[in-house]
Amino acid sequence: MxxxxxxxxxxxxxxxxxxxxxxxxxxxxxxxxxxxxxxxxxxxxxxxxxxxxxxxxxxxxxxxxxxxxxxxxxxxxxxxxxxxxxxxxxxxxxxxxxxxxxxxxxxxxxxxxxxxxxxxxxxxxxxxxxxxxxxxxxxxxxxxxxxxxxxxxxxxxxxxxxxxxxxxxxxxxxxxxxxxxxxxxxxxxxxxxxxxxxxxxxxxxxxxxxxxxSSYQGFPTQADYAVSTDWPAQRLFNFMRATCGPGIVYPCLVDGRAFRLVEALRFQASGTARFCVQGDQLVLPCCPGFVHARFLTE
Missing domain, CATH: 3.40.50.170 (Formyl transferase, N-terminal domain)
Structure with missing residues (x-):
């Protein structure tokens, strides 16, 4: 130029x-x-x-x-x-x-x-x-x-x-x-x-x-809100917190079970945790770290 x-x-x-x-x-x-x-x-x-x-x-x-x-x-x-x-x-x-x-x-x-x-x-x-x-x-x-x-x-x-x-x-x-x-x-x-x-x-x-x-991405679709426990906990937490809103759902497959996440509550960037579910909340083991999140029960 x-x-x-x-x-x-x-x-x-x-x-x-x-x-x-x-x-x-x-x-x-x-x-x-x-x-x-x-x-x-x-x-x-x-x-x-x-x-x-x-x-x-x-x-x-x-x-x-x-x-x-x-x-x-x-x-x-x-x-x-x-x-x-x-x-x-x-x-x-x-x-x-x-x-x-x-x-x-x-x-x-x-x-x-x-x-x-x-x-x-x-x-x-x-x-x-x-x-x-x-x-x-x-x-x-x-x-x-x-x-x-x-x-x-x-x-x-x-x-x-x-x-x-x-x-x-x-x-x-x-x-x-x-x-x-x-x-x-x-x-x-x-x-x-x-x-x-x-x-x-x-x-x-x-x-x-x-x-x-270079890379190019278009407008996000509903499928682009899916998250994975293969992600680092920090990435999963920040993506959900950034994009959350009314009607937004984050599909996530954990140990063969499908969950519809709606809110990321907190995370640890390192360390490990066991997957567990209590009420409408769960702990997601990530790579590395873990995320506490809320999901739809119905």
Whole structure:
């Protein structure tokens, strides 16, 4: 990837995202650091309530990009689903750079080709590992810690463009997906500010991803919540604690018996324990360690 020279006070940034922390917190970090975008881009199919209102209602603590755009007196662009029309919408702002973080859908190549210096995406994993739409879920599923955030150039292949910057984030045991997402979003905001500062000072360099180290995972299905006592206890506990919620069940086969786990209570990372069941709770011997969990009895 060739370095690009630009002037800090002469480039225009568009910011595209959605409603979650992985979109809103990096946007707020940019504004607080003086890199306020020239406009905010959201999907035309999202935030239907706001579309029906003549003026968005902003309340204290509002955490959607439309609300934040209004609070910062920035234009809000609802991007058309039609690629040609969307490219025209973006072109009207004549952006130098477009920053994308958790946009509601994949941007067409016609849109990515508009910004003079390119489109760049914040992705919540250490690429090239865990490409795809649900990287935080899959990092918990695989027991990855630390996790991380990558700023990369967008390319025709999803999450496969040149890496500009990366940072790691260590997760505490028992953290939820929402808490992990917020930590990754905060780290992503810092990473983005640092990268844009380097961009304004001269050359922004990147390096190609190593395809032999890449992995891709899609949206999780019900079958992907199955857990195994072959896992380390820490992995099993943290995966369940991160992803638990109403209606979520974790199938687990122990000594030929099928259990439907619903809550991880505590764990020991090392040592051994005998498998036992008492009421709606059980002890799961793992490799290594053991987990105390609750299961459905009916």
């Amino acid at each position: 060739q370095g690009v020279r630009i002037s800090a006070d002469r480039y225009k940034v568009l910011y595209a995202g959605s409603a979650g922390a992985l979109s809103t917190l990096p946007f707020q970090a940019l504004c607080e650091a003086g890199f306020c975008p020239c406009a905010v881009v959201v999907d035309a199919g999202s935030d239907a309530l706001a579309q029906r209102q003549a003026l968005p209602v902003v309340t204290e603590g509002a955490d959607t990009l439309p609300a934040l755009a209004l609070a910062n007196e920035l234009p809000l662009l609802r991007l058309s689903a039609d690629a040609h029309e969307a490219a025209g919408q973006i072109s009207r702002y004549a952006p130098d750079i477009m920053i994308v973080s958790c946009f509601a859908r994949r941007l067409p190549e016609a849109v990515c080709a508009v910004p003079r210096l390119g489109c760049f995406n914040l992705h919540p994993s250490l690429l090239p590992a865990f490409r795809g739409p649900s990287p935080v879920f899959w990092q918990f599923h695989e027991g990855v810690n630390p996790m991380g955030v990558t700023l990369h150039r967008m390319s025709a292949q999803l999450d496969a463009g040149d890496i500009v910057a990366q940072t790691t984030v260590t997760m505490a045991d028992g953290i939820s997906l929402q808490q992990a997402g917020r930590l990754l979003a905060e780290a992503g905001g810092r990473l983005l500010v640092e990268a844009l500062s380097r961009y304004g000072q001269g050359k922004w360099k990147g390096h190609a991803q190593r395809e032999e180290q």
